[in-house]
């Protein structure tokens with residue numbers, strides 16, 4: 001049972017094709033990740049799925065509704081957390097929630113109780129009178145999530161919810177997302193953090209508007225078995241130069257004192273690389289590594305997404 | 314349309330408004346400032362204006378006329394010259410602001426009933442002009458006096474006031490001022506209403522909710538109806554208290570007329586807001602609408618004197634119709650029902666603009 005089904009989804013802005021022929025199937029009660037660097041078309045895809053942007057081509061079905069034609073009927077059943085904080089800076093935490101409860105159809109009699117519940121659940125109880133504009137990044141993000149789920153939607157779109165949030169808040173936030181999935185909510189979350197993507201049940205990797213890979217994180221990394229190698233070299237810089245020139249090597253990334261090497265196929269063996277390094281005068285020890293999503297991205301696109309951030313993550 | 318959602322939008326607007334210090338300052342500041350500026354500027358009674366006298370007749374009667382003028386206290390004689398040319402030169406140099414010319418054939422003119430005294434004024438100063446008019450109205454026994462603006466050609470403003478047969482006074486200006494203030498503030502408030510939410514990123518959240526276009530538009534403008542009526546009350550109260558402006562018609566009719574203009578302007582503001590890309594652009598467009606309203610509506614210049622094309626354009630402006638309504642009600646004691654054409658014109662304008670705003674607004678980002 002797929003909650004979202006998109007075929008050939010395309011969006012053009014003038015000459016730019018922001019989303020290019022994307023096919024998507026999102027099963028119910030999963031946390032579905034959208035991984036891709038900035039500008040890869042994550043927000044544009046989400047906006048088309050919520051009916052906020054009209055696709056240039058393609059068909060969308062969300063919760064059995066044809067989008068964008070039936071977008072209005074969809075509104076009560078989804079929650080949408082925008083990439084940029086979009087609640088009202090000059091309303092208090094409580095007033096923002098009161099407004100959303102009213103427009104999202106939370107029954108009038110149930111609204112106060114629901115708001116109290118959310119304030120506690122999202123650790124905002126001591127902030128309810130504070131203006132939203134003066135909250136910290138993490139507090140704003142929790143308020144935005146509280147607002148997006150106030151009407152208990154079946155489907156939740158979260159567009160880079162953890163940008164501008166410290167690592168600890170990110171972990172807490174993801175716990176909350178899994179709590180929601182546990183009670184049957186389907187979540188579509190975009191991110192450019194590899195570690196977040198790894199936690200998703202399923203994942204779609206976007207690059208320059210194209211869907212370059214999708215599946216569970218295990219499937220995606222499992223497909224690269226044997227192609228990821230770790231090189232311990234005395235002179236990592238020189239080793240990197242030597243290895244980058246090898247045709248069968250897709251990428252060489254220095255992570256701390258070691259090099260992560262991704263090869264194009266099992267054809268490039270440990271022994272071969274050893275010989276190449278020795279010929280370049282570099283003494284090295286090479287072992288098999290565990291492929292990660294960074295490797296998946298590189299093998300799908302032929303380049304690194306955002307090396308620094310990926311390395312940190 | 315859901316009453317609950319509409320109320321939620323209204324309440325949100327009211328709450329945001331109550332925290333917007335600049336807007337609150339404008340709500341009360343604009344009417345008070347405008348009223349005091351316009352009211353006192355026109356009410357100003359200039360005294361002791363520097364005057365030059367060219368009495369070519371120099372008869373007993375002519376000297377008496379000059380003395381009568383001086384006795385009003387409006388002018389203070391500063392120099393006495395022989396020819397009108399010398400007066401003109403002194404005016405140009407700014408030494409005097411009023412010149413009184415009595416021709417050599419003063420007695421004969423007076424006898425024939427032709428104009429016997431000429432008052433020259435520095436047309437670049439409106440206060441002086443107003444004073445000169447007061448002088449001109451002075452009964453000089455049976456003499457007919459004529460006011461002429463010395464700076465006719467060089468200062469356009471003198472021409473303007475010269476051909477302005479309306480005696481502008483607070484009594485006349487306050488009713489019109491209600492319209493001017495409402496045009497200025499109402500269009501501006503809603504002109505930025507939609508753009509602001511787009512700029513702040515709230516719009517993406519709003520259009521992702523079930524709030525309908527009509528709920529959003531009506532909810533956004535409704536709080537401002539109350540604010541417009543508050544401004545009307547302030548101007549009326551200050552007008553009566555400070556300047557003794559009479560209200561010949563009923564208060565209900567006055568407020569009903571104001572309400573019509575308020576709704577028309579709010580709707581116009583919404584249309585601007587759906588067109589403008591930024592708040593700054595919205596303000597520019599609002600100003601662009603404001604200027605013709607001030608100039609063509611009959612507030613500044615009499616409607617009758619304008620070319621046909623300008624009159625035609627003026628008929629499209631809400632302020633034009635409001636001025637006819639409010640002057641009728643406040644000054645002539647007419648009932649709103651007697652002036653129903655103007656009321657209908659305002660209603661039609663509001664309906665067209667509101668429809669336009671709702672239709673132009675898309676619950677889409679593209």
Ligand SMILES: Nc1ncnc2c1ncn2[C@@H]1O[C@H](COP(=O)(O)OP(=O)(O)O)[C@@H](O)[C@H]1O
Pocket residue numbers: 013016018036037038039040041042043044045
């Ligand atoms: N409204 C728009 N008009 C023109 N170009 C746009 C618009 N929205 C997005 N884009 C472009 O489309 C591409 C994808 O953007 P976006 O979907 O925001 O990417 P992401 O969310 O993955 O960072 C970018 O190159 C962006 O500049």
Ligand SMILES: [Mg+2]
Pocket residue numbers: 042043044083159160
């Ligand atoms: Mg984005």
